[in-house]
Amino acid sequence: MHRYLRGVADVSIVACAIGALLFAARATAVAQQPPLQAADLILTNGRIVTVEDGAPDAQAIAVRGDRIIAIGSSPDMQKHRGATTQVIDLQGQLVIPGFTESHGHFTGIGQAELNLKLMPTKTWDEIVAMVAEAAKSAKPGQWIYGRGWHQEKWDVKPKENVEGFPLHKSLDVVSPNNPVLLTHASGHASFANAKAMELSNITRRTEQPLGGEILKDASGDPTGLLRETASGLIKRGAGEPKPTIQDQVARERKILELADKEVLSKGITSFHDAGSTFATVDLMKKMIDEGKLGVRLWVMLRDANERLAPGLAKYRTIDYGQGHLTVRAIKRSMDGALGPRGAWL
Template structure:
């Protein structure tokens, strides 16, 4: 066989061998595991999967779960930029889904005074007085979460276990104040809020609600159930510019998002 033909045959065999080796290598080589952005390890992961309800670790990239398994299994998803958090045996569960809520209401409440931890009525009055210092005249002040049964002491002046508005009205003469009960079924207002809402001693109780009065018929400031709807919130308040209103709405959404995520709620239906 001429030398040139032998060279061609040897070259062809070599190329064929290289191609075969490449194909065999492709079959045996495992693809690299996708690197996660976040890995939670050494935890008690609840998968809600019937076949494998428990795991130790979870790998996450973007909004997608890459894998769950043992801490050793998930280690392959740790890349150079992966944030790894050792949860030290803590429980890791899927996010909660809120089936019915008021998302912007949560954010709006976050803008106001948080009264759930107040131990006395005097403490609440002091919180309002502090907010008045930074509020514009006529600006409405809101708060939520108070509950008279959680106070260490009862107000010195009380009707049906609830305070009267005198002390509150004294510290907020130019700012209407609306404080929503923890249950959402009652509202406490000051004199300015009642004035702007045209609520007087002559105001009749609406159907399904009542205005609490003292023995002399004077309004105490407590509006129960549907009587809370008599408050004309925002009336007389300084008008916001278009930019200010947009900023406020954005802030409400941000605060609501932070609050629900802090409680493990990841989906929300309003």
């Protein structure tokens, strides 16, 4: 054989050998590559909004646990389908990313589920009627709570009012023996009946608290409206049997469960909680570990400075429980709110 051709042959043999080795290596790698994990849920034939510049929309999505594992066409998702995968044909319906609540009070939402829901009310008389109904089934001395009223959303002003706010005597008529406390929609004011103020020792002689106001009528008597820090003068639960530790923990867990259910039902998957205590954060962690909270929480701590300072470093948390809890801010109120007219304007 010609020396040149022999060299070519040698090179060809070497090339073939290398190619065989590469093919074998590739085949081994493919064989060793772990199979795709099956999705728990696949949504197909929909309009998926991704909010990704490169691929703003898609037809299908695959989910495993609480993470999206694939987005693409409906045929693309078949490789993620397993024996137990739930497949939902959206039939053209829209799927969008979950909403993020930028400022809310998580426990307040849960508490509202246990109390009178005053947000939809359009008149003060409607609120009085709700309290009257609650008083019929309340135990003697049991407190009646509600939240969500806003005087600017009422169709008409109460007949008797001070600065557009009602007088407590209308509540006293329907609930003379049960203390009533109704929190403003903003959370920056509350309204109490005579029994609640009596149990809290709030009278015409009570001094105005720093950072708050007991609204009074022309004769100097409290109307029932308590702005800002004045709401803290109310002794919630006074006169009721003191709950056991077990009852208290059960109620706190129920509040978080109800809040989680409510926000998720509205499409909110991330929630900026504007002020919770160390104890509430501890309970949030525990319930996340138990798989009882589905929403992702970004929490601001709220407590007195002397309690906050020693605990901040310990409680600083980022993406705990696979991203379900972050604690990395504190809440401070520097002024009042516009709704109940407690701001310094």
